[in-house]
């Protein structure tokens with residue numbers, strides 16, 4: 482099989498390709514991206530290449546004859562994160578062209594609803610389709626009710642139950658990854674992501690991890706890849722960059738997960754209702770009647786506040802940048818005026 486077909490190449494990607502690149506440009510996919518270096522899957526095998534820093538695992542790229550990268554296709558989805566220590570920094574792209582984003586919830590501990598909601602928000606926001614993957618089903622008797630609670634909190638997102646240990650649910654999950662689709666997993670440390678990936682890949686009778694690649698000088702090296710073919714056209718993405726994933730600019734996702742809460746706002750008597758103690762507040766009355774859980778309301782509030790403060794900080798940075806460029810324009814205008822005046826006088 483053509484190597485690229487194993488890495489998710491489809492007719493749709495082929496068509497996008499001919500649309501974006503002149504003929505003669507070869508399609509390829511980023512299997513792993515390090516600073517300035519990428520591992521790429523091409524129709525003829527895996528190569529190491531120098532690259533611009535803007536490429537991420539999952540990108541579809543165009544290759545010119547001499548191994549130069551002509552650019553990447555528009556991304557159907559993009560996972561980004563902010564750098565927690567630097568709120569003014571730009572979002573950092575982590576991975577592209579993920580079709581299914583598995584939000585991993587382990588059954589060996591109580592459910593962290595807050596984390597589940599956040600991760601679902603981020604998943605929706607990336608453009609991928611979220612899927613909740615319950616892991617360690619063989620231990621589920623320890624914490625009764627986590628499955629039901631997860632289904633409830635997932636708000637219509639599909640929930641699958643798996644056990645890497647005893648093999649439950651693996652077939653079903655494999656079946657969900659169509660040919661040409663890429664699945665990535667997001668979840669807390671110890672949730673069972675690696676075990677699940679290994680189980681899925683073993684199932685496809687493929688060795689995970691190391692792969693042999695050729696560099697520009699024809700030398701062979703062995704490297705870890707972050708895209709792992711499942712053997713039937715489906716692809717698993719296992720990138721360490723997705724660990725420690727944080728919330729970033731996720732309004733659209735917020736509405737996906739908390740749409741029912743936001744719908745209540747329209748029913749408040751006052752348009753500028755703060756949803757605290759105003760008469761006719763639909764939120765407070767839904768809480769009082771039990772239609773809206775107070776916990777969900779508080780978690781909506783918290784995320785909304787975080788997004789708002791993120792925006793304020795971004796806006797301050799933007800105003801500073803704008804201020805600097807405005808200052809420069811003003812100075813130039815003043816100089817020009819000065820010049821004209823002198824010219825007139827002269």
Ligand SMILES: Nc1nc2c(ncn2[C@@H]2O[C@H](COP(=O)(O)OP(=O)(O)OP(=O)(O)O)[C@@H](O)[C@H]2O)c(=O)[nH]1
Pocket residue numbers: 616617618619620643644645646647668669670671672673674675676677724
């Ligand atoms: N009983 C049981 N244990 C599991 C299962 N899957 C994973 N584990 C155990 O859970 C622990 C964590 O699993 P990992 O697969 O390393 O978890 P991870 O999500 O990759 O963790 P990080 O690498 O920290 O992100 C290991 O001790 C696994 O053996 C399962 O299906 N059943």
Ligand SMILES: [Zn+2]
Pocket residue numbers: 746749750754755756757759761762763764765
């Ligand atoms: Zn209100």
